[in-house]
Amino acid sequence: xxxxxDLTQDVGALTARIVDIESVSGDEKVLADAVEEALxxxxxxxxxxxxxxxxxxxxxxxxxxxxxxxxxxxxPVADNLPSHVEDGLLYGCGTSxxxxxxxxxxxxxAALDEPARDVTYVFYDCEEIEAERNGLRRLSLDHxxxxxxxxxxxxxxxDGEIEGGCQGTLRAEITVRGRRAHSARSWLGVNxxxxxxxxxxxLNAYQARQPVxxxxxxxxxxxxxxxxGGVAGNVIPDECxxxxxxxxxxxxxxxxxxxHVREVFDGFELRFTDLAPAARPGLxxxxxxxxxxxxxxxxxxxxxxxDVSLFSGLGIPAVNYGxxxxxxxxxxxxxxxxxxxxxxxxxxxxxxxx
Amino acid sequence: xxxxxDLTQDVGALTARIVDIESVSGDEKVLADAVEEALxxxxxxxxxxxxxxxxxxxxxxxxxxxxxxxxxxxxPVADNLPSHVEDGLLYGCGTSxxxxxxxxxxxxxAALDEPARDVTYVFYDCEEIEAERNGLRRLSLDHxxxxxxxxxxxxxxxDGEIEGGCQGTLRAEITVRGRRAHSARSWLGVNxxxxxxxxxxxLNAYQARQPVxxxxxxxxxxxxxxxxGGVAGNVIPDECxxxxxxxxxxxxxxxxxxxHVREVFDGFELRFTDLAPAARPGLxxxxxxxxxxxxxxxxxxxxxxxDVSLFSGLGIPAVNYGxxxxxxxxxxxxxxxxxxxxxxxxxxxxxxxx
Numbered sequence: 001x002x003x004x005x006d007l008t009q010d011v012g013a014l015t016a017r018i019v020d021i022e023s024v025s026g027d028e029k030v031l032a033d034a035v036e037e038a039l040x041x042x043x044x045x046x047x048x049x050x051x052x053x054x055x056x057x058x059x060x061x062x063x064x065x066x067x068x069x070x071x072x073x074x075x076p077v078a079d080n081l082p083s084h085v086e087d088g089l090l091y092g093c094g095t096s097x098x099x100x101x102x103x104x105x106x107x108x109x110a111a112l113d114e115p116a117r118d119v120t121y122v123f124y125d126c127e128e129i130e131a132e133r134n135g136l137r138r139l140s141l142d143h144x145x146x147x148x149x150x151x152x153x154x155x156x157x158x159d160g161e162i163e164g165g166c167q168g169t170l171r172a173e174i175t176v177r178g179r180r181a182h183s184a185r186s187w188l189g190v191n192x193x194x195x196x197x198x199x200x201x202x203l204n205a206y207q208a209r210q211p212v213x214x215x216x217x218x219x220x221x222x223x224x225x226x227x228x229g230g231v232a233g234n235v236i237p238d239e240c241x242x243x244x245x246x247x248x249x250x251x252x253x254x255x256x257x258x259x260h261v262r263e264v265f266d267g268f269e270l271r272f273t274d275l276a277p278a279a280r281p282g283l284x285x286x287x288x289x290x291x292x293x294x295x296x297x298x299x300x301x302x303x304x305x306x307d308v309s310l311f312s313g314l315g316i317p318a319v320n321y322g323x324x325x326x327x328x329x330x331x332x333x334x335x336x337x338x339x340x341x342x343x344x345x346x347x348x349x350x351x352x353x354x
Numbered sequence: 355x356x357x358x359x360d361l362t363q364d365v366g367a368l369t370a371r372i373v374d375i376e377s378v379s380g381d382e383k384v385l386a387d388a389v390e391e392a393l394x395x396x397x398x399x400x401x402x403x404x405x406x407x408x409x410x411x412x413x414x415x416x417x418x419x420x421x422x423x424x425x426x427x428x429x430p431v432a433d434n435l436p437s438h439v440e441d442g443l444l445y446g447c448g449t450s451x452x453x454x455x456x457x458x459x460x461x462x463x464a465a466l467d468e469p470a471r472d473v474t475y476v477f478y479d480c481e482e483i484e485a486e487r488n489g490l491r492r493l494s495l496d497h498x499x500x501x502x503x504x505x506x507x508x509x510x511x512x513d514g515e516i517e518g519g520c521q522g523t524l525r526a527e528i529t530v531r532g533r534r535a536h537s538a539r540s541w542l543g544v545n546x547x548x549x550x551x552x553x554x555x556x557l558n559a560y561q562a563r564q565p566v567x568x569x570x571x572x573x574x575x576x577x578x579x580x581x582x583g584g585v586a587g588n589v590i591p592d593e594c595x596x597x598x599x600x601x602x603x604x605x606x607x608x609x610x611x612x613x614h615v616r617e618v619f620d621g622f623e624l625r626f627t628d629l630a631p632a633a634r635p636g637l638x639x640x641x642x643x644x645x646x647x648x649x650x651x652x653x654x655x656x657x658x659x660x661d662v663s664l665f666s667g668l669g670i671p672a673v674n675y676g677x678x679x680x681x682x683x684x685x686x687x688x689x690x691x692x693x694x695x696x697x698x699x700x701x702x703x704x705x706x707x708x
Contacts, residue, residue: 167538171587183599184521184658186575187562193578193596194558200551208541221540224547225587230580233525233599233628237579242547245537245587274587304538 003030005038007110011345012090012338015103018072019083019092025073026133028052028125032072035123038106044113045121048146052125053135055146056109058118064287065118066352067152067316069136069307070102071127078332088338095336096324101155104323104345108352115352120149127307131276136307140314151287152311153348157324160340162292163302164216164281164319165250166309171225171274172261173243174199180231180238189236193229196240200224202264203244211249214281216301218249222264243273247303250278250312279309282317294351295321357384359392361464365699366444366692369457372426373437373446379427380487382406382479386426389477392460398467399475402500406479407489409500410463412472418641419472420706421506421670423490423661424456425481432686442692449690450678455509458677458699462706469706474503481661485630490661494668505641506665507702511678514694516646517656518570518635518673519604520663525579525628526615527597528553534585534592543590547583550594554578556618557598565603568635570655572603576618597627601657604632604666633663636671648705649675 003021007014023031032052039047045056052072074094083092090100102123109121124135131137139147176196181189208220222244229240244265248257254277262270282288283299292299302308302320311318323344328334357375361368377385386406393401399410406426428448437446444454456477463475478489485491493501530550535543562574576598583594598619602611608631616624636642637653646653656662656674665672677698682688 169538169588182658183575183577183579184523184601185573186577186601187573191557191577193581194554196581197551197554197558200548200554203545203548204551219539219541221537223537223540223545223590224583225537225589225591226584227547227550227591227594228582228584229578230582230597233579233597234523235579236577237581240581243584243587247538247540304536 003034005034005106007038007106011103011107011341014107015095015100015336015341016083016090018099018103019095020081022077022081023073024076025126025129028073032125035072035106039109042110045109050139050143051135053139054123055139056121058115060114060118062116062118065120065149067120067122067147067149067311068105068108068155069122069124069152070098070105070155071125071135072102072123073125073128075128075330080332080334089335090338091335093334096157096334097329098156098322098324100324100336100341101322104341104348105155107345108348111349112352116354117352119352120147122147136310140310144314147314149316151285151291152316152318153291154306154308154318154320155322156306156320157322157326157329158320159325160323160344161297162295162299162319162321164214164283164299165279166302166304166306167218167250168248168252168254168257168278168309169245169276169305170257170261170272171243171245173241173271173273174265175269176240178236178238181236183234183236186236192237192240196229196242199242199265199268206264209249211251213249213251214284216281216283216299218301219303220249221247248278250280252278276305277309277313279312279318281319285317288317288319291351294354295347357388359388359460361392361460365457365461365695368461369449369454369690369695370437370444372453372457373449374435376431376435377427378430379480379483382427386479389426389460393463396464399463404493404497405489407493408477409493410475412469414468414472416470416472419474419503421474421476421501421503421665422459422462422509423476423478423506424452424459424509425479425489426456426477427479427482429482429684434686434688443689444692445689447688450511450688451683452510452676452678454678454690454695455676458695458702459509461699462702465703466706470708471706473706474501476501490664494664498668501668503670505639505645506670506672507645508660508662508672508674509676510660510674511676511680511683512674513679514677514698515651516649516653516673516675518568518637518653519633520656520658520660521572521604522602522606522608522611522632522663523630523659524600524611524615524626525597527595527625527627528619529623530594532590532592535590537588537590540590546591546594550583550596553596553619553622560618563603565605567603567605568638570635570637570653572655573657574603575601602632604634606632630659631663631667633666633672635673639671642671642673645705648708649701
């Protein structure tokens, strides 16, 4: 089977074509090659490649440059390929998250040889796995000049609504210690599991903030995501570890979020194990305002963490906007509405031409 | 190397001999054969065997019958065989727990052809592993008539002191449930780890009893020995399980102990996973009184669980009494004092002749 991509196909058919080229994280080469080949055929774009990530840019000298980005990898196939259409819905691995968004971006790249804004298209690898391998992160470190821009749209599934910024996330392990003893003489030991009670008290009493940032309302959360302790059925445990996850609004820097967690658990042994900053929605910037006006709808806050924070780290305001349904991501029965893909394409063309 | 046992050797040398015949739980055949052969050479004893357990009895028609029991298996050898003597201490796997006690019992069996009390000697297998394989348990179920008696001495290591009865032990899993949700939208879920707080509150507030039973003071304990909960770093946990261990004094039956734990955790989902009854010390019985008077010392309560509860279940008062040091059991550097073995032998002979 040829893996050539025909960018003159309608966007629904192109999505199906891309879905049928398997590209589980770490195994994106065939699809990356096809994307690169299709983009290199377009004379109005400069194309660069790093690993399995492709960046294609117009160079029209416009006063604004916008970035349109999407990852080309998927979670593992779950017996849900090849794709098929049923009642206007395209089923298959990666349809919603986020090959529909990738197809829209490719259509825009081919169709708009003279957009009103310069455009940088980014197709990257390894978004669905550990952060260290993330292709967009790699590009931001190795080729920050490829990613410059005034505004970015990440075409993750948002059900066709604009989602601004994203909340940050951090994890910390709180370790409570005790002293082992045989449980038949428990008073000779100190029970670390019993001593974890105040940690749970703090979590139960915690009042999560719902701050408004750049006009969007966020909703934080501080939660235990794991607890473990115990040596054997006849031993008083000498250690209990509570893993907490703090989801914080974009009015807090990563440092401020860590400081907050340290204050909340003042006096406890605490170690951060995972840190990802939030991203401000940036919808108060004029360039973002033009996007919102062109695409329509009422922007809402993004509560989960997404790669928009990488753009935010580069000083580029960014939003999530794509045709997929976030609730279907990573599900075996994943699908995307063909009508929503086409609608997304129309709105994006309207914005970039306008 | 011959595995014949010479019961005319002094008790220290006999202990070393038995220690040097490896008998890790499940692998006792060679030692069991040697014990059987040595006992069958004694015309004043009737010898029976079931698997790797040997029972030898006098049949003198005395008004009292006492049982002297010990397990012949050990925990796995930890590069601590063959045995060796240093400064009056015999080192090696099983020296303290409890081949010294076994050697004393074999010496008594050989030396006392006309004891003042009829004696039943029990040498059994598989004490150091799961309760279902315990040889004494098997005998109590398959041959309860072999074990009849008025009083029993289990020659487990007690450092030469009489330890009466034993505390019971039970384990229960308390399961707290919640509802999963993505941790970025934690308010859509119910956090089972947070909901486990009241279980820890109960454990922290629990006042353990120290009741006096048959003149000995016990010391109970109710403790978490494990806690676990957590699905993934970004998921609100829907289940948290706290495993508690209740060590209870012998004034409570197993049923009463379970009822107590159910009351303490009233309203929680609770499942018992492990149940072992306590044993009353029985030191108020005249037959036990004679033993205490002959052996000397001040009896103390046994806090850990031992096989005396199996005798208790057969209606036979039982105590722990042996030359080993309980603190050395299962340690690689395990040893036993040769003087304590000889002292134990003397006292037991004095009791059985008296």
